[in-house]
Amino acid sequence: xVVTGLGQCCWDTLAEVEEYPSPDSxxxxxxxxxxxxxxxxxxxVTVARLGLQCRFAGVVGDDAAGAxxxxxxxxxxxxxxxxxxxxxxxxxxxxIMVERTGGxxxxxxxxxxxxxLAPAELEExxxxxxxxxxxxxxxxEASLHGVREARRRGIPVMVDAGRMRPGMRELAKLCDYLVxxxxxxxxxxxxxxxxxxxxxADGLGAPxxxxxxxxxxxxxxxxxxxxxxxxxxxTTLDTTGxxxxxxxxxxxxxxxxxxxxxxxxxxSAAAALSCLHLGAQRGAPRLDEVIRFLVDRGxxxxxV
Amino acid sequence: xVVTGLGQCCWDTLAEVEEYPSPDSxxxxxxxxxxxxxxxxxxxVTVARLGLQCRFAGVVGDDAAGAxxxxxxxxxxxxxxxxxxxxxxxxxxxxIMVERTGGxxxxxxxxxxxxxLAPAELEExxxxxxxxxxxxxxxxEASLHGVREARRRGIPVMVDAGRMRPGMRELAKLCDYLVxxxxxxxxxxxxxxxxxxxxxADGLGAPxxxxxxxxxxxxxxxxxxxxxxxxxxxTTLDTTGxxxxxxxxxxxxxxxxxxxxxxxxxxSAAAALSCLHLGAQRGAPRLDEVIRFLVDRGxxxxxV
Numbered sequence: 001x002v003v004t005g006l007g008q009c010c011w012d013t014l015a016e017v018e019e020y021p022s023p024d025s026x027x028x029x030x031x032x033x034x035x036x037x038x039x040x041x042x043x044x045v046t047v048a049r050l051g052l053q054c055r056f057a058g059v060v061g062d063d064a065a066g067a068x069x070x071x072x073x074x075x076x077x078x079x080x081x082x083x084x085x086x087x088x089x090x091x092x093x094x095x096i097m098v099e100r101t102g103g104x105x106x107x108x109x110x111x112x113x114x115x116x117l118a119p120a121e122l123e124e125x126x127x128x129x130x131x132x133x134x135x136x137x138x139x140x141e142a143s144l145h146g147v148r149e150a151r152r153r154g155i156p157v158m159v160d161a162g163r164m165r166p167g168m169r170e171l172a173k174l175c176d177y178l179v180x181x182x183x184x185x186x187x188x189x190x191x192x193x194x195x196x197x198x199x200x201a202d203g204l205g206a207p208x209x210x211x212x213x214x215x216x217x218x219x220x221x222x223x224x225x226x227x228x229x230x231x232x233x234x235t236t237l238d239t240t241g242x243x244x245x246x247x248x249x250x251x252x253x254x255x256x257x258x259x260x261x262x263x264x265x266x267x268s269a270a271a272a273l274s275c276l277h278l279g280a281q282r283g284a285p286r287l288d289e290v291i292r293f294l295v296d297r298g299x300x301x302x303x304v
Numbered sequence: 305x306v307v308t309g310l311g312q313c314c315w316d317t318l319a320e321v322e323e324y325p326s327p328d329s330x331x332x333x334x335x336x337x338x339x340x341x342x343x344x345x346x347x348x349v350t351v352a353r354l355g356l357q358c359r360f361a362g363v364v365g366d367d368a369a370g371a372x373x374x375x376x377x378x379x380x381x382x383x384x385x386x387x388x389x390x391x392x393x394x395x396x397x398x399x400i401m402v403e404r405t406g407g408x409x410x411x412x413x414x415x416x417x418x419x420x421l422a423p424a425e426l427e428e429x430x431x432x433x434x435x436x437x438x439x440x441x442x443x444x445e446a447s448l449h450g451v452r453e454a455r456r457r458g459i460p461v462m463v464d465a466g467r468m469r470p471g472m473r474e475l476a477k478l479c480d481y482l483v484x485x486x487x488x489x490x491x492x493x494x495x496x497x498x499x500x501x502x503x504x505a506d507g508l509g510a511p512x513x514x515x516x517x518x519x520x521x522x523x524x525x526x527x528x529x530x531x532x533x534x535x536x537x538x539t540t541l542d543t544t545g546x547x548x549x550x551x552x553x554x555x556x557x558x559x560x561x562x563x564x565x566x567x568x569x570x571x572s573a574a575a576a577l578s579c580l581h582l583g584a585q586r587g588a589p590r591l592d593e594v595i596r597f598l599v600d601r602g603x604x605x606x607x608v
Contacts, residue, residue: 013317015399015412020327024408031394032414064368090335095319095399097412104328108319108401110336 002053002079002129003251006117006146007040007136007160009058009073009083010092010109011065014240014279018100029097036072037094037280039136039160042241046248046270046284047134048076052255057082057126057142059114061089072281082126086114098238098278105240119145127153134251136160140167147174156254159206160247163187173205179250180211181243194219198226210250210264212243212271220264229264232272232297241280246271248284258302266301269293306383306433307351307555310361310421310450311344311440311464313377313387314396314413315369318544318583322404333401340376341398341584343440343464346545350552350574350588351438352380356559361386361430361446363418365393376585386430390418402542402582409544423449431457438555440464444471451478460558463510464551467491477509481558483551484515498523502530514554514568516547516575524568533568536576536601545584550575552588562606570605573597 014033021027036045041056048054056078060066062085069091073080094109116139133150137143137159144167150157151174159171161180164187172178178201188200201209201221210220217230249270253263269290277283285293287304294301318337325331340349345360352358360382364370366389373395377384398413420443437454441447441463448471454461455478463475465484468491476482482505492504505513505525514524521534553574557567573594581587589597591608598605 013399015414017412021410021412023324023403023410026411026413029412029414031417032397093336095317095412099327106325106327107330108321108325108333108399109330110319110333113335 001131001255002055003044003047003132003134003255004055004057004126004130005040005044005134006057006122006139006142007038008092008138009036009038009041009056009060009069010094011068012037012094012096012240012279014096014098014238016098016100016278019102020097020099020104020106033278033282034068035279035281036069037241038092039138039162039244039247040134041069041073042244042280042284043134043160043247043251044078045073045076045281046245047251048078049284050248050252050287050290052252055079055082055126055130057117057122059084059086059112059117061085061091061112061114062087063091065091065093082122084117084121089114096240098240103236105238117142122146122149127155130155132251132255133157134160134247136162137165137168137171140165143167143171147171158247158251160244175206176208177250177254178204178206178209179247180209182211182213185211194226194228197221208260212246214239218264218268220260222260227261227264229261229268232268234272234275236275238278239275240278241283242271242274244280245274245284249290256302256304262302265299266290266294305435305559306357306359307348307436307438307559308359308361308430308434309344309348309438310426310443310446311342312396312442313340313342313345313360313362313364313373314398315372316341316398316400316544316583318400318402318542320402320404320582323406324401324403324408324410337582337586338372339583339585340373341545342396343442343466343548343551344438345373345377346548346584346588347438347464347551347555348382349377349380349585350549351555352382353588354552354556354591354594356556359383359386359430359434361421361426363388363390363416363421365389365395365416365418366391367395369395369397386426388421388425393418400544402544407540409542421446426450426453431459434459436555436559437461438464438551439475440466441469441472441475444469447471447475451475462551462555464548479510480512481554482508482510482513483554484513485547486515486517489515498530498532501525512564516550518543522568522572524564526564531565531568533565533572536572538576538579540579542582543579544582545587546575546578548584549578549588553594560606560608566606569603570594570598
């Protein structure tokens with residue numbers, strides 16, 4: 001049983017600053033922290049840390065950042081055979097300034113210059129043993145091919161909808177689980193009410209739709225009912241990647257066959273734990289950490 | 305004949321942004337540019353590109369940035385025997401956001417964690433054949449030792465005074481050329497007038513004192529007279545390191561035995577050329593570029 005992921009990976013540098021610097025100034029930061037990031041890659045790192053086998057498809061450049069991204073995923077035990085290196089291309093990178101006080105997070109990022117994954121590059125070995133496909137829709141053509149191919153093979157699909165992008169309507173229609181950031185629903189014109197969320201979610205086509213709302217928790221729409229799961233209050237150091245870790249926890253619960261509500265609670269706990277650390281992937285918790293977190297709060301965990 | 309330098313070196317990452325991002329936002333930048341920086345190191349890279357032999361003393365960590373700093377200096381032909389690597393330490397790094405429109409430059413930097421250069425680490429081979437010592441005063445103890453040792457050996461000393469720092473008063477008293485940034489004079493309470501500049505400069509102790517004022521040029525005080533040299537108007541892309549390149553050009557003129565005014569004009573031309581490129585060291589010009597720049601403007605260049 002393998003969770004296959006398809007999408008974006010990048011190399012993040014995080015710098016904690018007392019306060020976000022004003023333009024034209026020079027600010028000393030704490031020691032920089034470097035690690036992998038990117039929505040699909042971070043979700044898969046979470047799934048791997050929770051103990052499941054993973055395989056990731058994406059592209060990097062043949063620069064130092066590309067080598068670091070590959071090495072970090074490989075070190076988590078993720079199969080990176082389908083992480084392709086584009087010669088002469090730059091990998092995606094981000095510099096993330098996190099405020100020590102105030103918690104604001106400002107990102108300057110460099111677009112990768114390598115060609116997107118092509119459908120022809122997702123051949124048979126990528127699908128071998130796949131129990132779930134997770135994708136972030138950032139490579140439109142490959143994503144649409146991936147979701148269609150997964151359907152054909154009877155593999156369930158989760159789509160991480162960060163915001164409305166070309167192809168996202170189609171992906172939402174074809175997938176089994178659409179787990180969206182608040183921005184995606186704002187892009188659809190959401191007024192923030194539960195009623196309108198239900199209408200918008202039902203119109204997307206996916207049988208299960210979740211929207212994550214940061215410290216306001218999440219809303220999940222399934223089978224004509226809406227369920228609100230509050231966020232766990234934690235002393236947040238950095239929310240980078242918290243949504244991606246949520247996806248990883250969500251995938252884990254689904255693969256364990258848990259009920260939807262317990263799955264979302266588990267995902268929320270994993271996301272909360274990730275906020276205790278700087279960066280996207282460093283804070284992705286291990287299974288025993290999530291279980292202890294839930295048990296400490298008197299929340300029963302289904303059998304793993 | 306070798307120019308010896310002592311001070312700070314760092315590894316800079318530059319990102320051109322349309323506009324400096326507002327807090328809590330996500331901004332796409334142009335492709336990042338990485339290169340060496342640091343006041344003393346950049347001045348020496350300039351001297352090396354102008355064709356003179358150089359030797360640099362400083363410290364880096366045993367991280368990737370340290371290796372990149374060392375490699376970049378070595379690639380310029382600079383003797384890095386006295387660039388010491390501190391095990392387990394982080395090198396100085398900076399992330400520099402340069403605005404495409406507006407030209408504002410905002411820096412987030414990480415302090416190096418390795419121990420400063422100790423006086424005992426500046427032994428005989430460092431001084432061998434030295435015709436000039438250049439230092440930026442960022443390692444107080446080593447700088448004070450260096451300037452005293454240079455005097456004892458009859459080696460002239462230029463001090464780059466970026467701002468008022470511990471030990472800077474003493475360095476200013478002991479050196480031959482104090483070439484300061486505007487901030488250093490503002491720290492002394494300067495009101496911006498030529499008259500007060502003359503008084504403050506005469507009080508410092510160095511026989512020759514220059515202050516660089518960006519696009520307003522520079523003021524030089526020597527032997528009871530003040531001379532203003534205007535800046536060359538250029539279409540500035542980035543001013544990072546322009547002051548350091550000015551120091552390098554200044555050192556070159558002095559070593560060629562040129563009159564002070566011609567030396568400062570040459571330094572201004574080198575600094576202007578450096579503003580056409582992103583980053584500190586990439587834009588440091590070669591000798592033929594500076595000569596062509598001056599000749600194109602009808603300015604005679606003394607014999608090199």
